[in-house]
Amino acid sequence: MPLGTLDRSPPPFFKQGPSALSKLMVCSALALFLMVADARFRIAQPLRAAVATALYPLEWVAMRPVLGLRFVGTYFESLQGAQASEAAARRKLAQQSLRANQVEELEIENGRLRKLLELRERIGTRAQAAEVLYDAADPYSRKVIIDRGLAQGIAPGSPVVDESGVLGQVTRVHPLVSEVTLVIDREQAIPVLNARTGSRSLAYGDPSGQGGALELRYMPGNADVQVGDLLTTSGVDGVYPPGLPVAKVAKVERRADSGFARIECAPQAMVQGAKHVMVITPLSAELPQRPPPEDAAATPRKGQRK
Structure with a gap:
């Protein structure tokens, strides 16, 4: 084809189209116009409401899994918090119950100690307080061990009482502890006086x-x-001070085939659970000792010259 026949004129405008810069400027201006118009006259509000209404079911369906997971997480968090609160409340309740029991026990112990002090003042003889450590290992006897011994001046045969009455008698003394045989032991005997009849x-x-x-x-x-x-x-035995409560008559059986009555008595002291006791000096130790024979012989009798 000869070169003269070629068309050297540019294509028409509608075939080439606007440039990219022109499109950008037109779109920017249109966007700016729409934003100003929406801000001033709210021309897009109906369109926005229609779109929101159309998309609400989709949003509701899409949010269900998220809300479900959030609810499950909140449930387990609240469950753990409730369990932790319950455990803390139970611990606090147990501590308060323990303190209440301790306070009650201390009040009971305080009352017993006060009664022991009153008994000591009423007896008028030397006595010292002691604490029961444990029961003796012999299952065939009724004995307890107290925390006083030779180092504290405990003597064999000393009466032992609690706030209610006679508990027993010291039968064996060690350097730091002593063994007390209770009045209910089958080898123990104590002279008593009936407060009503005097017998x-x-x-x-x-x-x-x-x-x-x-x-x-x-x-x-x-x-x-x-x-x-x-x-x-x-x-009368020279061991127990007179007037200490020992027991109360619980049962009297008068049998025709025997000349003696069978009389059972309940001890006044806490023979099964005594904690604090009082060890009394025997009456025989309080009495003045007799002078030796040589002193008695050297002492002139009344009316006798030296």
Whole structure:
């Protein structure tokens, strides 16, 4: 084809189209116009409302899994918090219960100690407080161990009382501890006085060996003994001070085939759970000692010259 026949004129405008810069400027101006018009006259508000209404079901469906996961997480967090609060409340309740029990126990112990002090003042003899450590290992006897011994001046045969009455007698003394045989031991006997009638007798430990009671032996079948009579120490043995509560008559059996009555007594002291006790100096130790024979011989009698 000859070169003269080629068309060298540029293409028309509608075939070439606007340039990219022109499109950018036109779109920017249109956007700016729409923003100003929407801000001034809210021309896009109906369109926005229609689009929001059309998209609401899709948004609701899309948010269900998110809300479900959020609810599950909140549930487990609240469950853990509730469990932690419950555990803390239970611990606090247990601590308060323990403190309440301790306060109650201290009040009971304080009352017993006050009664022991009152008993010590009423007795008028030397005495010292002691604490029961544990029961003796012998299962066939009724004995306890206290925390006083030779180092504290405890002597064998010393009476031991609690706030309610006579508990027993010291039968063995060690350097730092002592063994106390309770009044309910079957090998133990104590002279008693019936506070109602004034009659004297002997109270022995439970002959069955099971403990928990005393028995008045060799009492005539017609003896004036009634249920509820208070038995106190008579003081004739030189060991127990007179007037200490020992037991109360619990049962009286008068049998026709025997000349003696069977009388069971309940001890006044806490033979099964004593904690604080008082060790009393025996009456024999309080009495003045007799002078030696040589001193008695050297002492001139009345009317005798030296």
